[in-house]
Amino acid sequence: MEKVFQIHLAGVLFTIEEQAYLKLKTYLDSMHAHFNNNAEVVQDIEGRMAELFAQKLGSNRTTLFTKDVDEVTQTLGNIEQMDEHGETHAKPLESKIQNPAHRKLRRSPSDQNLGGVCSGIASFFDVDPVMVRVFFVIMMVLYGSGVLLYLVLWVILPEAKGEEAEYMRLQRLNKTKRLFRDAESRMIGGVSAGLASYFGIDRTWIRLGFVVSVFLFGTGFWLYIILWIIVPKAVSASDKLLMRGETVDIRNIEKEVMQNQGSNKMNNFAQHGSNVLGKIIKGAIKLFGGFFALVLFCMVIGISVAMIAVFFNLGQTHFINELIAFTVKDVSVIYAAKIGVLLTIIAPVIGLLLIVVKGLFKIKLINRTWAFTILGFFLIGVGCLTYAGVTFGASVSKKESSLMVNRIAAPDTLYLEGIEMPFNNEENNDLENDMEMVFQDKGILMGKDQFYLEVDNIKIKQGKSDSVTLKVVSRANGSNQLDAKNKIDMIIYATKIDGNKITIPSYFSLNKDQQFSWQEVDVILYVPEKKMINIDMNVKDILDDANMNEADGDFYQFVNGELICMNCLAQDDKLSDEEESMEEETNFDLNVKDGENNLNMEIKISDDGNGNSIKTKKVIKKDGKEITIEETKSGNTTIKKITEK
C-alpha cells in the first residue's frame, strides 16, 4: 500500500506517489530558490515537466512513480548542470556583487512589504532592510513624515530590473545573516525566535525580555507588534538558511527542504498549542487594526463632509464664512485655500489608511499608481495653499497709516466718556449665531451690516501744549499705497467732541460690503499738565493702563507726566490705615452712606492673622446697581475680582 497525492502541475492534474512527490517537491523547491526573482522560468520548467509526465503516463497508467520523476528531472537537469551551459554561472555571487555598476538606488522587485522602497534602500547601503523599516516607522511617528517620504520615494525610485534586480537578489543571499521571523519555532509571531537566531541567544531570554518590557509602559507589546509587521517571515529554504546564518547554496537548500518534509509532520501537533495563542493575538491585532482603519476611514469621511460644508457654505459655519468673505475678496484665493486645506489634510490620512489596510489584511489596495495619485493630490494641495498665501500676502503687503489731529479748547474740567463694543446688543446681534471672535488679540463682532472691531490702543498722555489734543491714527494693509489708503478710508470711526466732553468709542466699524485688511485704530489724547480730567468707567476699561482699571476714583490730573488720581483712596494712606487698625484688630469694617446720591459703600478688610495676606472687599450700591470689588493681597501680588449685579 502506498500513499498518493494529487498535484497540479502547470494546470494539469497528476496523481503521484508519496516518495515521488517528495522528490519532485525538493527539485522544484531548489528551482524556486535558484530562480526566485524569475518565476517565469520555473513556470516554464513546470510546464515542460507536465508535458513530459503526460507523455510518460500515456493512457494506460494514472500514477507517477519515483522513476518517472527521476527520469524527468534528469532530462531537465539539476541546477549545476543548467549553470554549466552558461546562463547563471558557478561563481555568480562574488563577481556580480563586486560589480558596483549594478548597485543603484532602486526599489526592490522582490522582498517588499509595500513598494520595495525599504529593501531597495537597504540594498543600496548594504544594511538589513529591517533597520530601514524601523527608521521609517520612527519617522512615521514624527508627524507622519515617514508616510510622505515613503510615498515620494515610491514614486521617484524606479524598480530594479534585469541585472540590477539580480544584483539585489545575490547581495541578499550573500549576507551571512538576516533577521527573519521564525514561524517554525514561534509562540506568537516568531519574532522572539527570529531575534534569538539573529543574535545567537536562547529564545527564552528574548521572550523573557519582551514579557518584562511589557510592564515598562507596554513598550514590549508595541515593539513586538511593530517587529511582527516589519520583519519578514522566513518562507523559502534560503530565507531559513539566512536566518540561521548558514551559507545559501544548492546543497544546503536541498538539505533544508528535505529536513522540512520530515519535521513538518512531527511539529504539526506540538505547534498546535502555541499556534492557537498566536492566532488569538493576531486576531486581536487585526481587530484593533481594523478599528484603527475604521477610525481613519471615518476621519476621511468626516474631513470630506466638513470641507464640503465649508466649501459650499452649509450649516453653522456662517460667521467664519462671512469673515473670510469679508477679508478675502479674491474668490480664487478662497477656493485655492479651501482646496489646499482639504487636500493636504486628507491625502496623508488616506495614504495611512491604505497602508494600514495593506499591512493588516494583505489586501493590495495600494500600489504605485495609488501612491502617485495620493502624492499628486497632496502636492496640488500644497500648490493651492502656496498660491492662496502668495496672492493674499501680496494683496496686504503694503502698510499705510493716516493721522487725524483735533485740538480741543476745553477751559474747564475735561470729561471723557467711552462707548463699549456692542456685545449682547440685540439690535445688532443675530442671536442664532455666536458672533464674537478674537483675531490677533482683537475682538471682532459681527452685526447685521457691519463688523465691529476693537480699537487697538487708547492712551492718555501729558501734552506739551496748553490745549487738549486728540490724535486718531488709522492703519491698513493693501497691495500698494493707494489701495492701503482706500482701505483706511473704509474705517468708520468717530470720536465726538461736545464742549468739554469727549466721547471715545472702543471700537470702529467696517461695512460688510467693504473689506477687512488689517485696519487698526489708535487713539491718543494729549492733556496739559494740571488739567482736571473726569474719566468714566467705560473709558477706564478700554484704556491701556492697568493701574487705571484698579483705581476707584474718577478725577485725574497729570503731574510731571504721571496721571494722578485726585479722589481715590490713596494706596499709601489705605495701607497705613490698615496697619494702624491691625494693631488692635484684624478685621476692619467701614460703612459709608451718601443719602443725596443714593450711594452706599461697605468696605471690609481682613487678614489671615500673620499679616501676609490682606483681603479687601468693597461693595458699592447705587441706583439699585451693586458692584463688588474683592482684592486679595499677599506679598507683592494682588488678585482682584469685580462682580457687577
Added chain:
Amino acid sequence: MDIENSKAQMKKGILEYCILSIISRGEAYASDIIDEMKEAKLLVVEGTLYPLLSRLKNDNLLSYNWVESKSGPPRKYYQLTEEGKLVMTELEATWNELAEAVNHTTKKTINQQ
C-alpha cells in the same frame, strides 16, 4: 585562465544565436526547440533552455502566444520581434565573420601541427 568560464561564455553566445535562428524559421514552442538542439547536441539538459528563453524575452527579442494543447498544459509559441530579427541578422553576420576568421586562423595552426 579559467577554461570552464571561457567555454561557458563561448557556448552562451552560440546558444542564443542558435535559439534565435531556430525561431526565425517560424513560430516554435519549447519542445520543438529542445528537439532540434538535442539533435545538434547543443543541449545536455533541457533545463538550460528556459532561463535563456526568459532572458531573450525580457530583452524584447522574443514574444510568445499561448496556444491550447490537446495533451498537456498550454504551450508558449515563441516568435522573433522586430528587434529580435535585427539582432538575429547581426549575430548571423558576426558568426559568419567569426567562423571564417577562426577557420582561417586555426587551419594554419592545424596544418603546422
